[in-house]
Structure formats: C-alpha cells, structure tokens
Amino acid sequence: MQWPSAIPLAILGGAAVTAAECTVDAFTEILKEHSEATINLVEAVPANGSFGQPETDIPFPYNATSLPPLCAVSINVKSSENSSYNFGLFLPDTTWNERFMTTGNGGFGGGINWPDMGILSQYGFATMSTDTGHSSSAVDGSWGLNSESLIDWAHRAMHGSIVLAKEVVGSYYATSDGIKYSYYAGCSTGGRQGLKEIQLYPDSFDGISVGAPAWWTVHLAANTLQQGLYNVPESDPKHIDPSLFPAIVAEMEKQCDPQDGLVDGIVSDPYGCNFNFEALLCTPTSDAGTCLTPAQLTTIYKFYNPWIDANQTYLFPGISIGTDPSYALGSVSPLGYGLFQYWVYNNSEWDYTKFSLSDVQFADSINPGGATADNFDLSPFMERGGKILKYHGDADSLIPTGSSIYFYKQVLQTLVPKGIDVSDFYRFFLIPGMNHCSGSTVAPWYIASASQSVSGATHSVPGFENAEYDIIMAMMKWVEGGEAPEQLIATKFINDTATLGIQSQRPLCPFPEQAKYITGDPNEADSWECKSLY
Numbered sequence: 001m002q003w004p005s006a007i008p009l010a011i012l013g014g015a016a017v018t019a020a021e022c023t024v025d026a027f028t029e030i031l032k033e034h035s036e037a038t039i040n041l042v043e044a045v046p047a048n049g050s051f052g053q054p055e056t057d058i059p060f061p062y063n064a065t066s067l068p069p070l071c072a073v074s075i076n077v078k079s080s081e082n083s084s085y086n087f088g089l090f091l092p093d094t095t096w097n098e099r100f101m102t103t104g105n106g107g108f109g110g111g112i113n114w115p116d117m118g119i120l121s122q123y124g125f126a127t128m129s130t131d132t133g134h135s136s137s138a139v140d141g142s143w144g145l146n147s148e149s150l151i152d153w154a155h156r157a158m159h160g161s162i163v164l165a166k167e168v169v170g171s172y173y174a175t176s177d178g179i180k181y182s183y184y185a186g187c188s189t190g191g192r193q194g195l196k197e198i199q200l201y202p203d204s205f206d207g208i209s210v211g212a213p214a215w216w217t218v219h220l221a222a223n224t225l226q227q228g229l230y231n232v233p234e235s236d237p238k239h240i241d242p243s244l245f246p247a248i249v250a251e252m253e254k255q256c257d258p259q260d261g262l263v264d265g266i267v268s269d270p271y272g273c274n275f276n277f278e279a280l281l282c283t284p285t286s287d288a289g290t291c292l293t294p295a296q297l298t299t300i301y302k303f304y305n306p307w308i309d310a311n312q313t314y315l316f317p318g319i320s321i322g323t324d325p326s327y328a329l330g331s332v333s334p335l336g337y338g339l340f341q342y343w344v345y346n347n348s349e350w351d352y353t354k355f356s357l358s359d360v361q362f363a364d365s366i367n368p369g370g371a372t373a374d375n376f377d378l379s380p381f382m383e384r385g386g387k388i389l390k391y392h393g394d395a396d397s398l399i400p401t402g403s404s405i406y407f408y409k410q411v412l413q414t415l416v417p418k419g420i421d422v423s424d425f426y427r428f429f430l431i432p433g434m435n436h437c438s439g440s441t442v443a444p445w446y447i448a449s450a451s452q453s454v455s456g457a458t459h460s461v462p463g464f465e466n467a468e469y470d471i472i473m474a475m476m477k478w479v480e481g482g483e484a485p486e487q488l489i490a491t492k493f494i495n496d497t498a499t500l501g502i503q504s505q506r507p508l509c510p511f512p513e514q515a516k517y518i519t520g521d522p523n524e525a526d527s528w529e530c531k532s533l534y
C-alpha cells in the first residue's frame with residue numbers, strides 16, 4: 001500500500017458509521033455482562049463543545065475544548081475488595097476513524113486525561129484514559145499506602161480499562177469489522193504505561209508513541225531524591241544557590257552550543273560535547289555570583305554525571321549537559337522521597353535525609369506495584385507487528401534523557417543477539433533543546449505527541465498535518481502503510497502559537513543519528529540532514 005506523504009485527514013476518517021445512542025440506557029445494555037463496572041456518566045457533547053471534570057480531576061483541572069460531536073462516558077471498575085479505577089471515553093459520532101487510541105498520565109497523578117483525549121479525538125479516534133485508580137496531584141504518592149491502589153497505578157487499571165474500553169467501543173459502533181487498529185500515546189508516566197502494557201500484553205496495541213518514559217520507577221525516584229540531596233543542607237559548602245544556575249547553563253551553552261556544528265542557542269549533542277567543568281570555577285578576578293567553588297563544583301559533577309554507587313553499582317544516568325538544574329537541584333522533590341515513604345516503608349515520617357544505596361536495594365526487592373517497565377525483551381510485541389516510536393527531550397530536567405538511551409541500549413543488548421533488527425519495529429528520537437515532554441524557548445519541539453499542545457491548534461501540526469511532522473500520523477503510516485519514519489520534523493511556532501506562523505523546523509533523527517546543519521537557512525528543515533555519527 002502506497003501512502004502519500006501527506007495523509008489527508010479524510011483517509012483517517014472512515015466511512016460514516018452509525019452508533020448506539022449516547023444514553024445511560026444504551027451503555028447499561030452494553031455493560032450488562034460486567035458486574036464489576038458501573039456507569040459514572042454519559043453525556044452527548046455537541047460540535048465545538050467542551051468537556052471535562054475541572055472541579056474534581058486534580059491533575060487535569062481544565063476541559064477539553066473545540067471537540068468534534070462525541071459521546072463522553074465515564075465508567076468505574078472494581079479491581080479488588082479495596083480498590084477501583086475509572087476510565088473515560090470520547091466516542092466521536094460520525095467522524096469515528098474506526099481506530100482506538102489510549103492516552104496516559106503524569107507523575108503519581110490520578111485523574112482521567114480528558115484534555116489529551118480531546119486532542120486525539122480530533123483525528124477521529126475513539127479515545128480512552130484511566131485515572132489509574134486514585135485521585136491525586138502528580139507529586140502526591142500517599143494513596144500508595146493502599147497496596148491495591150499501587151497495583152492499579154502500576155498496570156492493572158490501564159490494562160483493565162483497555163480491555164473493557166475496546167469491548168465498549170466495539171459494541172457502541174455498528175460496524176462489521178469493529179476496531180481496525182489500536183494505538184497508544186503518552187509521555188512521562190504515560191511513557192511508562194505504554195511500555196509496561198506492551199511488555200505484559202503485546203496484543204493490546206498495534207503501535208505506541210511514548211515520550212520521556214518514567215520506566216525505571218524505583219531508580220528514577222531514587223535518583224530524583226539523590227539529586228535533591230546533593231544540594232542540601234544549605235549550610236554545606238557544596239550547596240549551590242539557585243541564583244547561580246543561569247551562569248552554569250550559560251557556560252554549558254557557551255562551550256557546547258558550537259560543538260554540535262552550529263551556534264543557534266541549542267545544545268544539540270549534549271553527549272558528544274566535551275565539557276570543561278573547571279571553567280565554572282571562580283578565579284581571584286571572577287565576578288561573584290557567576291562562578292563556583294571547588295566544593296560546589298563536585299555537586300555539579302555529580303549532577304551531570306551518572307550516579308554510580310558502592311561496588312560500581314550503576315543507579316541512573318545524570319542530567320544531560322545544558323539542562324537547567326532548577327527542578328532537580330532546586331528542591332528535594334516528593335516524586336523522589338514519596339515513593340520511599342508511602343510505597344516502600346509505608347511510613348510518612350521516613351527520614352529521607354538518611355537515604356542510601358541500601359534503601360534503593362530494598363525498594364528494588366519490593367518493586368512497588370510491579371510498576372517498573374524493565375522487560376527489555378520486546379520481541380513478542382515485534383512479532384505481532386507492533387511498532388514503537390519513542391522520543392525524549394535532550395534538556396529534560398525531570399527525567400534524565402540518558403534513561404531513555406539506557407533503555408534503548410538494553411533492548412539492543414537483548415534483541416541484537418537474537419538476530420533482530422530493532423529499527424524494524426522501534427525507533428527512538430532525541431529532541432534537542434526540549435524539556436520534559438514539551439517546550440523549548442528556541443528549539444523546534446512540537447511533534448503533536450501526547451502532553452503537547454500549542455495555542456491556536458486543536459491537534460496535529462497546522463499546515464503540516466502529515467506523517468512527516470505529526471508523530472501520531474507517523475505511527476499510523478508505519479503500522480498501516482508499512483513505512484517506517486526515517487526522520488520526524490519538529491516545529492517551533494512563534495510564541496508557541498500556531499496562528500502566528502512558523503519560527504523554525506528541524507528534523508529529528510532516529511538514535512544514534514543526529515541532525516547536522518548542511519547549508520541554507522537553519523530555520524528550514526531541509527537545511528539539515530540526519531547523519532550517523534557512530
């Protein structure tokens with residue numbers, strides 16, 4: 001099947017389908033065999049309508065807007081004696097594209113991701129998101145004192161929601177062949193959820209798009225805690241006041257921006273940059289407030305290098321060079337110690353200042369909820385024809401970019417010896433300059449993935465609604481058309497507002513290739529080429 005490089009949206013929308021009524025009665029009938037399931041709500045949303053639960057949905061306290069006409073549904077499912085989870089569905093009316101799309105969550109948050117569902121429903125997908133079995137903000141892990149809720153968050157709510165949602169979607173629409181393709185798009189915890197699902201249940205999806213996956217649950221939290229502890233107490237000579245952070249980033253940009261071949265305000269090759277840390281040291285003539293003492297430099301060394309503990313135990317990669325340390329060094333985050341307090345020691349008073357390697361080893365032995373997505377043998381997913389598109393911002397201050405590189409290399413080490421060409425089903429794109437899941441002041445970052453949005457657009461990349469620019473469409477083209485993406489083009493709109501026009505576009509290349517500037521206007525994608533550096 002030959003796919004045009006621009007897939008008209010009309011191809012994505014299927015033939016007009018008819019659907020059941022958007023009423024509680026209709027869904028009661030659909031769910032009649034499921035005593036574990038209860039209907040929370042069924043609401044018909046008109047064209048250009050808005051839907052959400054802003055008063056109660058803690059991580060997503062705003063509505064999906066500009067919606068196509070659809071049926072919004074929420075269902076509660078009992079998962080054990082002591083736990084239940086909810087999932088939401090957006091079921092587009094006649095614009096259904098005969099495909100199913102699941103999206104994910106962020107941090108430790110519990111809530112249905114109506115906003116991302118809304119964006120994805122614009123393509124015509126029947127979309128689903130689960131609250132993962134609890135209601136909380138992204139940094140609150142206290143609900144994990146209930147071990148059943150922990151299992152729900154780790155994988156049970158996601159899988160149970162997928163299975164039941166597919167059944168509901170199949171019954172709701174009167175088509176003979178049901179759901180044609182099933183997809184997933186999520187970032188951060190959403191990235192972990194997608195990887196975990198295909199590791200446990202390779203048949204759930206035909207394709208997944210996962211960003212900045214928080215896949216190494218225990219080590220990620222341990223590292224977040226460890227990084228915060230590098231910079232406390234404030235009385236310690238090693239402490240770096242946040243007012244010094246801009247000077248640190250500036251020195252990294254000064255040295256590493258040019259080393260990638262183009263001075264453009266973007267450190268595009270943080271791993272290839274030979275950064276001279278000692279340039280940060282104060283000299284007798286330095287301006288105070290722009291440089292570091294030797295004690296402070298050790299903090300910066302630790303932060304930007306892998307965490308390797310006693311007996312050469314590799315714990316986690318460091319933050320990539322050029323990344324703003326404000327998030328991870330600026331405070332000790334509950335995303336770090338919360339896991340230990342509530343999920344490992346079941347003690348909200350556990351003193352995280354005494355944290356050490358033995359705590360990580362104990363947490364590893366518990367593996368709370370079974371959340372960690374570390375089964376690197378992805379061959380069952382490959383064998384059923386599944387495709388993975390993964391991406392990670394090179395300036396991610398929340399989840400070190402290196403953890404995605406580490407995962408990719410672990411998959412290679414598992415599958416290459418079996419004679420598998422990993423690029424046949426798994427491609428991984430670093431996004432230079434992008435922070436966690438989205439955003440950069442100068443770099444092109446927008447690829448219309450989950451957890452990304454720009455103002456002035458309902459979905460996709462306005463003016464470029466095709467598989468070269470839009471990761472959702474790239475995934476569909478790979479799965480349905482058999483054509484793998486050789487690159488993706490990221491976009492930076494002026495002020496991240498689509499209606500203001502394009503500031504710059506640039507290719508993202510499958511790891512370990514990198515985009516190198518060739519000639520012409522650096523803001524134009526075709527002035528760049530993907531090159532293999534290794």
Ligand SMILES: *[C@@H]1O[C@H](CO)[C@@H](O)[C@H](O)[C@H]1NC(C)=O
Pocket residue numbers: 048066
């Ligand atoms: C859609 O709704 C918004 C907000 O209610 C409104 O400003 C806009 O004019 C509507 N657009 C159309 C095409 O009806």
Ligand SMILES: *[C@@H]1O[C@H](CO)[C@@H](O)[C@H](O)[C@H]1NC(C)=O
Pocket residue numbers: 050051052053054063
């Ligand atoms: C959000 O959607 C809900 C459900 O349709 C609606 O009741 C509410 O008015 C909306 N809120 C806003 C701010 O649009």
Ligand SMILES: *[C@@H]1O[C@H](CO)[C@@H](O)[C@H](O)[C@H]1NC(C)=O
Pocket residue numbers: 081082146147148
């Ligand atoms: C679940 O509830 C039962 C009965 O209330 C209780 O005995 C048990 O300890 C609870 N389990 C958990 C993990 O909370």
Ligand SMILES: *[C@@H]1O[C@H](CO)[C@@H](O)[C@H](O)[C@H]1NC(C)=O
Pocket residue numbers: 310311357
């Ligand atoms: C390091 O290895 C030694 C020898 O096997 C062992 O006794 C020690 O407990 C290890 N240290 C840690 C922190 O795991």
Ligand SMILES: *[C@@H]1O[C@H](CO)[C@@H](O)[C@H](O)[C@H]1NC(C)=O
Pocket residue numbers: 145146147343344345346366
């Ligand atoms: C905390 O509870 C979990 C079950 O939720 C259990 O696996 C773990 O061993 C407990 N931790 C301690 C220190 O007792």
Ligand SMILES: *[C@@H]1O[C@H](CO)[C@@H](O)[C@H](O)[C@H]1NC(C)=O
Pocket residue numbers: 494495500
């Ligand atoms: C973009 O935002 C900046 C800062 O808010 C503002 O000064 C500038 O006028 C905006 N540009 C456009 C084209 O709106």
Ligand SMILES: [Ca+2]
Pocket residue numbers: 256257258259260261262263264265266267268
């Ligand atoms: Ca550069």
